[in-house]
Amino acid sequence: MSVQRLGYMGFEVSDVQAWRSFTTEKLGAMEAAGDDNSARFRTDSRSWRLSVEKGASDDISFAGFEVDNAEALHAIGERLESQGIKVTAEGSELAADRGVLGLISCSDPMGTRVEIYYGATELFEEPFVSPTGVGSFLTGDQGLGHYVMAVPDIDAAMEFYVEGLGLHLSDIIDWTLPGDVKAKLHFLHCNGRHHSLAIVGLPQTKKLHHFMLELERMDDVGFAYDKFDADQSVVMTLGRHTNDHMLSFYGATPSGFAVEYGWGARQVEPGWSVVRYDKISMWGHKFVGSH
Ligand SMILES: Cc1cccc(O)c1O
Numbered sequence: 001m002s003v004q005r006l007g008y009m010g011f012e013v014s015d016v017q018a019w020r021s022f023t024t025e026k027l028g029a030m031e032a033a034g035d036d037n038s039a040r041f042r043t044d045s046r047s048w049r050l051s052v053e054k055g056a057s058d059d060i061s062f063a064g065f066e067v068d069n070a071e072a073l074h075a076i077g078e079r080l081e082s083q084g085i086k087v088t089a090e091g092s093e094l095a096a097d098r099g100v101l102g103l104i105s106c107s108d109p110m111g112t113r114v115e116i117y118y119g120a121t122e123l124f125e126e127p128f129v130s131p132t133g134v135g136s137f138l139t140g141d142q143g144l145g146h147y148v149m150a151v152p153d154i155d156a157a158m159e160f161y162v163e164g165l166g167l168h169l170s171d172i173i174d175w176t177l178p179g180d181v182k183a184k185l186h187f188l189h190c191n192g193r194h195h196s197l198a199i200v201g202l203p204q205t206k207k208l209h210h211f212m213l214e215l216e217r218m219d220d221v222g223f224a225y226d227k228f229d230a231d232q233s234v235v236m237t238l239g240r241h242t243n244d245h246m247l248s249f250y251g252a253t254p255s256g257f258a259v260e261y262g263w264g265a266r267q268v269e270p271g272w273s274v275v276r277y278d279k280i281s282m283w284g285h286k287f288v289g290s291h
């Protein structure tokens with residue numbers, strides 16, 4: 001039994017209004033609800049996919065992984081507890097806030113809140129309409145997208161996400177960053193998306209390195225690239241990754257971590273073999289400026 005897909009993410013941000021503008025005007029997500037201290041955004045038929053709440057950390061505050069029914073939720077909760085992980089059966093109030101039928105929560109070894117739920121809310125009666133004309137984000141069984149976290153202890157993180165949540169290793173990249181900094185990236189999948197989560201042994205202040213949204217049209221990546229380029233907020237140029245073959249760029253968010261905006265990734269297929277790489281990209285993905 002494993003989690004089936006990354007369903008939603010929450011960020012704690014110092015400037016909610018900046019995120020409201022960023023997420024709608026640059027990413028093309030649709031605001032679902034919000035006030036001065038919080039906002040929710042849609043990228044498809046679901047009632048929400050991204051949450052921002054006012055706070056000082058400017059970092060990830062929670063990730064929500066989806067299972068398909070109550071039995072699966074119970075099974076994964078039991079497995080986590082059998083591994084000594086403290087699991088909280090969340091009450092109806094938080095379940096209602098998340099718009100789900102059932103929800104448990106725990107913390108990963110880095111102290112990041114992980115929610116596991118079933119029964120998310122679909123809003124087919126209120127079609128997703130992108131404020132920037134984005135055609136559609138690639139979600140569905142592949143979930144929201146992916147995120148990459150910097151962790152101090154790869155083994156502890158792998159044990160939690162592989163043994164605990166049931167994700168599977170797709171591949172490893174030995175990344176040499178500028179300044180000859182070496183980082184080993186572990187990519188983990190729980191459905192056809194090549195990775196819903198990657199973890200990297202990198203000493204960085206923020207837990208979150210970036211989150212990624214995948215588009216169904218390549219031109220939507222290009223249109224967004226021009227928006228980030230117009231205010232010099234491209235962090236890494238367009239490029240194509242070695243492992244998932246995603247064509248993407250990285251842009252700065254108002255919180256200092258990056259967003260990866262991509263198209264055209266290949267999926268993990270049955271019989272997938274774990275391999276390794278020395279490069280993150282076939283071409284491109286060059287760091288820009290001081291970022
Ligand atoms: C750094 C990096 C390498 C390969 C795929 C990715 O999505 C990524 O962010």
Ligand SMILES: [Fe+2]
Pocket residue numbers: 146148210212260
């Ligand atoms: Fe990525």
